[in-house]
Amino acid sequence: xxxxxxxxxxxxxxxxxxxxxxxxxxxxxxxxxxxxxxxxxxxxxxxxxxxxxxxxxxxxxxxxxxxxxxxxxxxxxxxxxxxxxxxxxxxxxxxxxxxxxxxxxxxxxxxxxxxxxxxxxxxxxxxxxxxxxxxxxxxxxxxxxxxxxxxxxxxxxxxxxxxxxxxxxxxxxxxxxxxxxxxxxxxxxxxxxxxxxxxxxxxxxxxxxxxxxxxxxxxxxxxxxxxxxxxxxxxxxxxxx
Amino acid sequence: xxxxxxxxxxxxxxxxxxxxxxxxxxxxxxxxxxxxxxxxxxxxxxxxxxxxxxxxxxxxxxxxxxxxxxxxxxxxxxxxxxxxxxxxxxxxxxxxxxxxxxxxxxxxxxxxxxxxxxxxxxxxxxxxxxxxxxxxxxxxxxxxxxxxxxxxxxxxxxxxxxxxxxxxxxxxxxxxxxxxxxxxxxxxxxxxxxxxxxxxxxxxxxxxxxxxxxxxxxxxxxxxxxxxxxxxxxxxxxxxxxxxxxxxxxxxxxxxxxxxxxxxxxxxxxxxxxxxxxxxxxxxxxxxxxxxxxxxxxxxxxxxxxxxxxxxxxxxxxxxxxxxxxxxxxxxxxxxxxxxxxxxxxxxxxxxxxxxxxxxxxxxxxxxxxxxxxxxxxxxxxxxxxxxxxxxxxxxxxxxxxxxxxxxxxxxxxxxxxxxxxxxxxxxxxxxxx
Numbered sequence: 036x037x038x039x040x041x042x043x044x045x046x047x048x049x050x051x052x053x054x055x056x057x058x059x060x061x062x063x064x065x066x067x068x069x070x071x072x073x074x075x076x077x078x079x080x081x082x083x084x085x086x087x088x089x090x091x092x093x094x095x096x097x098x099x100x101x102x103x104x105x106x107x108x109x110x111x112x113x114x115x116x117x118x119x120x121x122x123x124x125x126x127x128x129x130x131x132x133x134x135x136x137x138x139x140x141x142x143x144x145x146x147x148x149x150x151x152x153x154x155x156x157x158x159x160x161x162x163x164x165x166x167x168x169x170x171x172x173x174x175x176x177x178x179x180x181x182x183x184x185x186x187x188x189x190x191x192x193x194x195x196x197x198x199x200x201x202x203x204x205x206x207x208x209x210x211x212x213x214x215x216x217x218x219x220x221x222x223x224x225x226x227x228x229x230x231x232x233x234x235x236x237x238x239x240x241x242x243x244x245x246x247x248x249x250x251x252x253x254x255x256x257x258x259x260x261x262x263x264x265x266x267x268x269x270x271x272x273x274x275x276x
Numbered sequence: 277x278x279x280x281x282x283x284x285x286x287x288x289x290x291x292x293x294x295x296x297x298x299x300x301x302x303x304x305x306x307x308x309x310x311x312x313x314x315x316x317x318x319x320x321x322x323x324x325x326x327x328x329x330x331x332x333x334x335x336x337x338x339x340x341x342x343x344x345x346x347x348x349x350x351x352x353x354x355x356x357x358x359x360x361x362x363x364x365x366x367x368x369x370x371x372x373x374x375x376x377x378x379x380x381x382x383x384x385x386x387x388x389x390x391x392x393x394x395x396x397x398x399x400x401x402x403x404x405x406x407x408x409x410x411x412x413x414x415x416x417x418x419x420x421x422x423x424x425x426x427x428x429x430x431x432x433x434x435x436x437x438x439x440x441x442x443x444x445x446x447x448x449x450x451x452x453x454x455x456x457x458x459x460x461x462x463x464x465x466x467x468x469x470x471x472x473x474x475x476x477x478x479x480x481x482x483x484x485x486x487x488x489x490x491x492x493x494x495x496x497x498x499x500x501x502x503x504x505x506x507x508x509x510x511x512x513x514x515x516x517x518x519x520x521x522x523x524x525x526x527x528x529x530x531x532x533x534x535x536x537x538x539x540x541x542x543x544x545x546x547x548x549x550x551x552x553x554x555x556x557x558x559x560x561x562x563x564x565x566x567x568x569x570x571x572x573x574x575x576x577x578x579x580x581x582x583x584x585x586x587x588x589x590x591x592x593x594x595x596x597x598x599x600x601x602x603x604x605x606x607x608x609x610x611x612x613x614x615x616x617x618x619x620x621x622x623x624x625x626x627x628x629x630x631x632x633x634x635x636x637x638x639x640x641x642x643x644x645x646x647x648x649x650x651x652x653x654x655x656x657x658x659x660x661x662x663x664x665x666x667x668x669x670x671x672x673x674x675x676x677x678x679x680x681x682x683x684x685x686x687x688x689x690x691x692x693x694x695x696x697x698x699x700x701x702x703x704x705x706x707x708x709x710x
């Protein structure tokens with residue numbers, strides 16, 4: 036125990052100093068074969084010591100995507116890129132980097148089983164993009180809703196199941212059945228001014244609608260890629276809640 | 277088979293073979309996709325590799341000891357089958373993603389310059405050329421959900437040109453101008469043309485005096501070869517919004533009175549050749565069937581694009597006999613040689629499978645696929661969509677499709693002659709494997 040305490044006494048200042056040294060805006064590149072992809076990472080720590088971060092990938096359409104699972108150990112940092120660059124079966128892309136000098140980090144990005152070197156230089160203070168967060172939805176929306184839209188001459192059956200959680204945020208399960216069954220991964224569920232928005236960034240699908248209480252219907256539109264179509268959702272026979 | 281034995285077999289074959297069944301797309305005028313030789317059940321070596329200046333989409337054909345194919349670099353090539361030595365090349369005015377047909381000492385092939393060329397097969401010297409109304413790719417507003425949705429965008433996956441078929445002294449081929457043409461094979465004079473509603477890049481098949489072909493207008497046609505008069509038409513699926521699930525890009529095979537054709541509406545159709553009535557269809561659950569089916573031993577062999585399935589169906593009923601999950605999209609048409617099926621994959625891999633079981637016997641991965649520039653592929657050789665198709669805006673999806681094909685993608689249907697496998701790749705090489 037005494038040995039552990041001594042070790043901590045020596046180690047803690049180093050950890051603390053290095054951790055502070057990871058804050059900031061980091062600008063650099065991913066050395067993908069035949070393609071140097073620019074990458075900008077913002078890392079910040081709040082008053083409680085919790086880390087947050089976001090990433091910009093110019094050329095890959097990513098601006099301010101939130102980082103997930105940020106782990107800082109000494110002068111090393113590891114984080115997931117969330118849904119950005121994630122692939123089915125391989126999970127999220129992940130960066131591990133190490134502070135080499137005051138303003139320089141090197142490391143590795145792993146994505147879809149591929150690995151590439153990453154080099155980053157601190158260029159200023161962190162400018163973390165605050166991620167959009169899901170909210171709770173009104174109690175009378177918590178249910179399973181079904182409806183149908185037609186696209187390209189084929190009907191698509193939609194099932195939307197909304198659920199509130201103790202953390203004050205709702206989640207949604209969205210399933211679209213056309214020629215095949217698609218379980219759409221939902222990133223965001225927000226109800227603002229009685230407008231419900233259910234969004235899947237990865238699949239470019241958005242449902243927006245309002246509850247028409249007299250008919251007990253969710254009336255709105257569904258965006259599928261470049262196309263926006265009217266969609267009316269009705270309560271499924273068996274209530275989910 | 278040992279390399280030396282394979283070499284001897286090829287030499288014997290080349291000495292005895294004349295212009296024959298390997299001299300047209302899919303092996304014969306009916307496009308059966310069957311080759312009268314046994315493909316290697318084990319890969320021994322690359323026999324030779326012939327580099328060109330751009331990707332190769334055209335499938336190779338064989339006649340009198342020579343391999344012929346087109347290049348997207350605009351040339352038509354003649355290469356010695358034994359050693360890969362160039363015999364001649366002839367420039368056209370555009371890329372040549374069509375497969376040539378060789379008959380009576382003449383090679384026939386179309387180019388993106390909108391012309392059909394008849395070249396002397398020995399020298400490459402032009403005999404005649406015929407100008408269509410001009411080539412174009414399939415295009416539509418909002419195609420595949422691309423933006424802006426009110427603007428016409430050409431389909432980056434419309435990669436092939438129609439390959440000619442020669443029968444009864446005529447050359448039959450489709451064109452981006454929407455017509456199927458019948459020309460006199462000797463003079464290039466127009467015999468007739470048949471107007472469809474959209475691009476015809478599928479290759480016509482010929483059987484019993486009838487020409488069979490599909491168009492991007494959603495119809496499949498049977499036309500009298502002598503007169504150009506329509507005998508029947510068959511309606512595939514339509515997709516007026518995305519224009520994704522529509523059109524016959526696949527070329528038909530006609531075997532024992534049945535036409536087998538894939539369709540972008542995600543079906544493989546078996547159609548009665550005499551009446552045009554559907555016998556059965558096989559649904560590929562939303563995935564294009566671009567490959568032209570091979571029909572052998574009462575089985576239909578095909579592969580799908582997005583779902584990357586390798587399938588063997590009962591030719592009489594459409595019942596599924598074999599299903600194997602592949603890794604990436606398949607546009608290459610399977611070729612059957614004895615007990616082996618060869619098929620190219622867009623991830624830059626050539627696969628050899630056992631016809632009976634569908635099990636993978638061997639595979640060859642191109643160097644470009646191994647390099648995986650720009651992480652086009654995952655480590656498992658699946659397409660890395662997150663790195664490719666992150667935007668639907670402007671030219672981004674077109675550029676992404678081009679990048680997708682830079683891993684040595686194999687569009688070509690393999691050719692098997694004397695136990696040697698020939699195929700082209702988007703890395704610009706024509707390969708001979710044994």
